[in-house]
Amino acid sequence: MEIKKESKFIKFFRRYGVLSLTCVFCLVIALVVGLTVSSGKGTPVSTGVTTFSLPMENAVIVKDYSDERLQFNESLNRWEIHLSIDLSSENSGVFSVADGTVTAVNSNSLEGDSVEISHNGGFVSIYSSLSDNLEVAVGDKVEAGQKIGEADSSASNESKSGTHLHFTLLKDGVEVDPNNYLDLENK
Ligand SMILES: [Zn+2]
Structure with missing residues (x-):
C-alpha cells in the first residue's frame, strides 16, 4: 500500500513538475522574444540636445522673425511675414550654428546662394543671400562655428537690405523663431 501511494505521488509530481517546467520555459521564451522586439527597430533613439552658436x-x-506681424519688404514693395531672421555685420563671414551635415547647396536669383545644414534633434539651418564663394559642399560634415561662406546681397527678394544673411531655422520641417534657440542678445 505504502509503495503504491508513493508511486502515485511521484507520478502526480512528475506530471505537474513537467507542466510547471514547460510553463517556465514558455515564459522565458516569450520574455526573450518580447525584449528582442522592443529593443529593436521602431524604438526612437535620443539624439541629445543640440547646442547652437x-x-x-x-x-x-x-x-x-515674424510669423504674424507683417513687415514691409522694400525690394518686393509689399508687406509680408518673415519666417527668418536677417543679420548683418562688418565681418561678412557666415558660420554653421551647430555640428551637422551639409544637405543642400542652392543658387537662385530670389534667395541668392544658400546652404542647408542638418543637425541633431530634427533641426535644419538654412543660410541664404550668400556670395558664391561657398566654403562647403553637399555631404560635408561641419562643426559649430565653422565658416561656410560670406553674406552678400545676392538675394534679389531682399537686395535692398544690402549685404546680409537671411537665416532660417527649421525644427521637424517647420520654421521656428531663431531667437528661441540662438543667443542673439549676447552676440
Ligand atoms: Zn530675410
Missing part, C-alpha cells in the same frame, strides 16, 4: 560675429538684426 551664432551664424555671424557681432551681428545686428536687420529684420526680425
Whole structure:
C-alpha cells in the first residue's frame, strides 16, 4: 500500500513538475522574444540636445522673425511675414550654428546662394543671400562655428537690405523663431 501511494505521488509530481517546467520555459521564451522586439527597430533613439552658436560675429538684426506681424519688404514693395531672421555685420563671414551635415547647396536669383545644414534633434539651418564663394559642399560634415561662406546681397527678394544673411531655422520641417534657440542678445 505504502509503495503504491508513493508511486502515485511521484507520478502526480512528475506530471505537474513537467507542466510547471514547460510553463517556465514558455515564459522565458516569450520574455526573450518580447525584449528582442522592443529593443529593436521602431524604438526612437535620443539624439541629445543640440547646442547652437551664432551664424555671424557681432551681428545686428536687420529684420526680425515674424510669423504674424507683417513687415514691409522694400525690394518686393509689399508687406509680408518673415519666417527668418536677417543679420548683418562688418565681418561678412557666415558660420554653421551647430555640428551637422551639409544637405543642400542652392543658387537662385530670389534667395541668392544658400546652404542647408542638418543637425541633431530634427533641426535644419538654412543660410541664404550668400556670395558664391561657398566654403562647403553637399555631404560635408561641419562643426559649430565653422565658416561656410560670406553674406552678400545676392538675394534679389531682399537686395535692398544690402549685404546680409537671411537665416532660417527649421525644427521637424517647420520654421521656428531663431531667437528661441540662438543667443542673439549676447552676440
Ligand atoms: Zn530675410
